[in-house]
Amino acid sequence: MHKALKRYSPIFVLPTLLAFIIGFIVPFAQGLYLSFCKFTTVDNAKWVGFANYNVILKDASFLNSFKFTILFAVVSIILINVIAFGLALLLTKELRGTNIFRTVFFMPNLIGGIVLGYIWQILINCILSLASKPLLALNSSAGYWGLIILMCWQQIGYMMIIYIAGLQNVPSDLVEAAEIDGANAWDVLWKIKLPMVMSSVTICVFLTLTNSFKLFDQNLALTGGDPNHSTEMLALNIYQTFYARAGALFKGYGQAKAVIFCILVIAISMLQLKLTKSKEVQQ
């Protein structure tokens, strides 16, 4: 059985591996190469070395989007995870109707990013105009909070499901033993449940982190970067670099930004994974 597995495993892995190479590795390598070039179409690229990188590291709009994205990521990660965990705690108690609540809280996640962005744009503009405040197109703080609210609304259900699964795997005898030893609910939460669900925390924080950094659809639909690129996140900034101006230069800049963006997200996620994985407790 093991011999057969060893012999035939390459064949079974091959289709997916092929798809991964064609769909991911090749474009990635191509992008890396193109970030050192000046080009309009990918065939006619002229090598320029580090020129692109020199320009974009001084690009004010890139740094601004970076700051905005970090701000957004920090707040949204904390909010989403805390609220999702709280809801998960509530919905793992023996109450009536927890299934319905779980389903309802999860449903916002099923709506695609662009549609969500446009609907929330209409909603937020309506509220802003009733409150006689400037509309989204002129209001960067409304844009920021609108994005946060949108992401929370969309992601909390998803993270909640993961936390529920994690909480359900906490062995009940451990909890009972702790309660017999005199632990109150607060202690049980911090000393028993949280260490046990650390693997779920790793996953959820990783997902929210990468989602916040890669956010594009909702950003484009809700604010489009208005006013004047102040609510533009990194992915949208890269997209705008590509298409907002004509000329062979800008495609190279956009590509270089994309490479830096990729390295950034990988670095931050690796850091986060190391931190939270070290806190995981084996059962």
Next chain:
Amino acid sequence: MKNVKKLLALGLAVTMTASMLTGCGSSNEGAADADTNAKTDAEATDAEATDASADDKTASAEGGSVYYLNFKPEQDPQWQELAAKYTEETGVDVTVVTAASGEYETTLMSEMGKSGAPTMFQVNGPVGLANWKDYCYDLKDSAIYGELTSEDFALKDGDAVAGIAYVIESYGLITNKTLLEKAGYTIDDIKSFADLKKVAEDITARKDELGFAAFTSAGMDGSSDWRFKTHLANLPIYFEYQADGIGTTKEIKGTYLDNYRDIWNLYINNSTCDPAELAAKTGDDSRNEFLASQAVFFQNGSWEYGNLTADGTFTDDDLAMIPIYIGVGDEANQGLCTGTENYWCVNKEADEADIQATLDFMNWCVTSEEGTKAMGEDMGFVIPFKNAVESQNLFVKQDKELTAEGKTPVSWNFPTMPSEEWKNGVGQALTAYAADETDDNWEAVRSAFVDGWKTEYELTSQE
């Protein structure tokens, strides 16, 4: 049971393979598929693009073939018909693929990178040309160049002719003559900015009594703001170019920005909604207000004719298009804003046979009976060629009348605007000014207009 399982597995495998292989058909099938699937569905056009370009390789075996990447989704069905007719007549393969609205540059970029690249595409003017000039075949000696009614309609790159305009459009203030008469005025009363201001402000003063406003909402969301950051901005730029005797510039002076402010004030303070709400108003909102007779004036172009007359809401007697006066120049002899942002280009990198086939196709489109009829009537284009047919579009006819009366059309200078970024900057500033009409906010508009122009030109002209 084992046999059933085996049969099921075999059946599934066959279905999977069959569904994968339906994508590979002959190129004729590809064109026919494109015909039946011709909706402005982004996914469908993406799939068509990959199908068509893969099939084009097999078709260009001998004789040359044409692959046209069309810009205007509204005319896709007509292009498919025309291409099929040409193939019937001459036996040359013509594939027309339409990019989804707003996706032309991205689609063109990806198609050009493939081996079966488009042989015929379009650019929007000098700015678009900057992207594609290395791919533009010199059309100086081609037959179609000889068919142009004027040198102005050729897009030059030095001495070479990089592009040829294929549709001329006009825009101005579309007016509901019936409502205007209810307010007690006629078109002849509006011959200058001062007149326009008087009429508009009078209508606004009597808005409650009349039941309608002067202007439709000047929406500043993505679907509508191009009317003001591009089309309306064209007027101060045109007059500055006229005054200085130039056709383009690296540093715009903004000589007539005060007039721009005046007309913008007129639009936003005499409209159907509060200026602060403009950030969220769309192009559809504006058009619907006009269709519902809630306003007299609607700034837009000849392409709107179909939308306004389609379901019989308006007839030719109800509508007119008047020039946009901003209080500069010889207003008595000012015509509609007429020009083009669509130039045909031929792909220099294609095979000789394909280039020749494309040139023949282009020439056929603008000289043959079927071609000119399709472009003129079915597509509603005004084509700047000697054999063009008469248009049925009221606004186009008005432009011809005004020009015949000796009025000078205002040329389209927005192809010389440095970049999308510049337009967005101006649009942002206009929206902020509309929400709070202070002098400081107008200074921001001036800065976006003048300083932004210089910065964007410098950025985009680095090689």
